Amino acid sequence: MATFLSNIIFKGIASRSLTTHLSSSCYYGMRYLNTVSNDPDTHDDFKPANKNESSGISLSDVVEKDVKDNPVMIYMKGVPDFPQCGFSSLAVRVLKHYDVPLSARNILEDPELKGAVKAFSHWPTFPQIFIKGEFVGGSDIILNMHQNGELKEMLKDIKSKQ
């Protein structure tokens, strides 16, 4: 097991130096998945699972349903209680100021979902925040809206968590 792990880590590092992009630590989770899924020696158990493959629901439908059903929806790196990127962390901290239910998906766990969200919003980076079905922006915008009062106004008619 130890050998197996060090093998993955080694391959991860090796492929990192070959690619010119994806250089930030925030990307590490995804990098790991990519490395594993392209490795012919890897056991099926370690491949990323596409949960929607057999259900016939496309990922863009998932995103559409997410943003429709959840008044505050955030696609982020990590989860709200453990963000894996400073920008995602900032966005969650801002949204937690308000007493509204926060729904989140971790795009590091699902590269295909990540692509689907980007295509849906035509926005290149994460986090991405949707309020009442509308794409609001990333962490810079949510912080700005928090500071100028727009966010409070936008969230005021959303029922609190209780």
Added chain:
Amino acid sequence: MGVTKEQVESSLKAKLNPSHVEVIDTSGGCGASFVVEIVSEQFEGKRLLERHRIVNAALEEEMIEIHALSIKKAVTPEQWKQQQESSNSVA
């Protein structure tokens, strides 16, 4: 390897004709993370989301290699002037 501060600046200058632009490389050298401050007439009458979309679009090619782009300011020349004046009066 990566994108340079100069590349980001020249793309922004070419596409948005800014009266002021400041790009800071926050990646520690690998060229994947930038903070941008930009003043352009093209932002006139546009919401912040649309302004950010304009900047993202101007950097479409670079964005493939940029991991984090923080748009600290995307303001019109008039807003920029006001902000400069108010920050001066505070200081």
